[in-house]
Amino acid sequence: MNRLLTTAAGLAIAGTRELARLVVPVCCPGCGRDDVRWCDECEAPWWEPPYRSEENAPRLHRLGDVPLAVWSIVDLEGSPQLMIEAWKDAHRRDLDSFFQAAMTRAAGDVAVDVTTAHRIAVVPLPARRASTRRRGVDLPGMLATACARRWRDHGADAVMVPALTMRRGESRGLSARERWRGAQQSMRLTRQVDPSRAVVLVDDVMTTGATLAAARDRLEAAGTVVCAGLTLATAPMRSKSPAVGIGWESEADELSDTFDRRGGD
Numbered sequence: 001m002n003r004l005l006t007t008a009a010g011l012a013i014a015g016t017r018e019l020a021r022l023v024v025p026v027c028c029p030g031c032g033r034d035d036v037r038w039c040d041e042c043e044a045p046w047w048e049p050p051y052r053s054e055e056n057a058p059r060l061h062r063l064g065d066v067p068l069a070v071w072s073i074v075d076l077e078g079s080p081q082l083m084i085e086a087w088k089d090a091h092r093r094d095l096d097s098f099f100q101a102a103m104t105r106a107a108g109d110v111a112v113d114v115t116t117a118h119r120i121a122v123v124p125l126p127a128r129r130a131s132t133r134r135r136g137v138d139l140p141g142m143l144a145t146a147c148a149r150r151w152r153d154h155g156a157d158a159v160m161v162p163a164l165t166m167r168r169g170e171s172r173g174l175s176a177r178e179r180w181r182g183a184q185q186s187m188r189l190t191r192q193v194d195p196s197r198a199v200v201l202v203d204d205v206m207t208t209g210a211t212l213a214a215a216r217d218r219l220e221a222a223g224t225v226v227c228a229g230l231t232l233a234t235a236p237m238r239s240k241s242p243a244v245g246i247g248w249e250s251e252a253d254e255l256s257d258t259f260d261r262r263g264g265d
């Protein structure tokens with residue numbers, strides 16, 4: 001009897017939640033327009049062809065290095081930025097499908113530019129464990145899965161390999177050089193990538209490029225070839241303060257978690 005009551009109570013609570021969801025007004029995360037999940041104007045930039053964004057990432061390259069080609073769909077500002085924020089930190093899980101679709105389409109657009117290799121490993125940049133726990137979903141992993149699926153449809157042998165994790169580190173009070181080293185040290189390769197596969201790195205947002213660079217270094221030190229990066233958005237050069245440009249902390253803690261902090265833990 002008690003069990004029956006508990007079940008009934010559980011169903012009632014679940015029903016109330018469903019009802020609450022129905023009556024909570026939705027609005028476009030890009031402009032605030034009421035009663036739409038997103039509006040046509042705010043959606044439009046996400047269907048533009050991806051552009052080469054590596055020039056906007058001062059920490060992506062070392063002197064004498066062959067620059068890593070990176071494609072992004074939009075600049076991280078205005079309505080696209082608000083949409084990314086809503087997705088990352090305002091629990092707009094309904095945007096998962098939106099950004100998966102945008103990434104799928106972008107991956108199709110740049111497929112032949114990214115690599116002509118048949119065997120591809122799509123490696124997501126690691127999100128912090130706490131962020132993934134709170135969101136209930138690994139956003140870069142989700143995007144990387146969408147890319148791999150799209151390239152398989154394209155005929156490639158593409159797999160998603162979550163090969164990296166990011167250890168939390170304290171970089172406050174360190175010099176730029178020490179911070180850079182910190183980014184390098186906090187990135188861990190936790191799963192081997194088959195060296196016969198060309199690696200494409202995938203992330204939601206690129207700001208300074210320090211995290212992408214550290215990921216590339218880890219993977220290449222293990223004998224794989226990283227051929228490109230693909231992100232939803234890139235912070236435009238003009239929006240980068242000097243403080244952002246010098247620290248890995250900005251990339252690891254603010255890039256992925258700027259929004260987290262604002263969203264409140």
Ligand SMILES: [Zn+2]
Pocket residue numbers: 028029030031032033038039040041042043
């Ligand atoms: Zn809108």
